Amino acid sequence: MLRRSALLTALAVAACAPAQPPPTLGTPAGQGAVTTDQIVTARQDAAAFFARPQAGQPAAAARAIADIEYLAGAVPTDPRWQTAGAGAVTQLAQARSEARRALGIPANAPAQQVIDGLQGAAAALDANDRAAVARALPRGVFTAGPDQTVRRLSQPPRVPSASGALFALAAGSSGGSGR
Template sequence: MRSHPALALLLLAAACTPQGTSPTLPQGVAAPGATNRPVLGVGREVTSFFRNPQPNQPAAAARAIAELEWLADNLPNNPRWQNASAVGLNGIQQSRWEARRALGIPERAPGQAVINGLAGAARAIDANDQAALARALPRGTFPLGAQETVRRLSAPPQVRDVMGAYEALITVPVMGATH
């Protein structure tokens, strides 16, 4: 058996390379209390919204779905949550896909683009700025267009499993996290 040092070095370098950058939440999306323990704070915000989603509040729905998207992208790559409940992690992913289907967002859309679009939409809705709304929801990520996306946000999707998923996540001890 021959040794291939260059191949071994390449594989080692690939293993040490980060798997991508963690997504970020734009200013004004997460609650101020979510900054010192963002996963827990954002999770509480998401479950609070989906526990009793109110119609005709598209900006609140956009923020909650942006936060859900952030959780779904962040948790699998966050070393503090690597021992988290598989049921909880899978439930967050399923909740993400439910929300995306309800808004017509393709599964292949990059998470950060979805987060940024929904956060920008929430700001534009709050400011009643139609031009900013159209810019925030580009058809490449939001194929239904701004008006239809806002109409769907106004009747928020039922994301059935998000509360159970979050509960499963916080009931399993997490490395370095306190509740």
């Protein structure tokens, strides 16, 4: 009953919200055209991180949370993934909410800004560029500020629903992954 209520609430909120295009993930540096389904890649990358999250890897945590953010917005709108089912969609939305709470991201922050910020911060952390980290994590989206957000990513943040959401997505993807 709780899942049904959560799904109905999510659908009602989505119906009232202005139509926005689904979020996108940037192409990693050095890669040309995407040859695989981005949803498959994001699910696999996030699942690898959340299977064994380790402290002291803020860039990896930022990428995994960006993947969750992307999946929560892209899966419900991608016709190839309609077979994923409402359970996977609901669990992805829950995982996104948990990740946002853990990092101090407002619930109403635009998904694309969250994804872009986390991916930009991951690249800046890899380059050891503190100024770029600060630019990637604006306080309007990352309310804890850049330093605290990186500390939270370094712990790494707890997102209890992530593994279940990613498993549900994998289980519901038969025939829709475009692989």
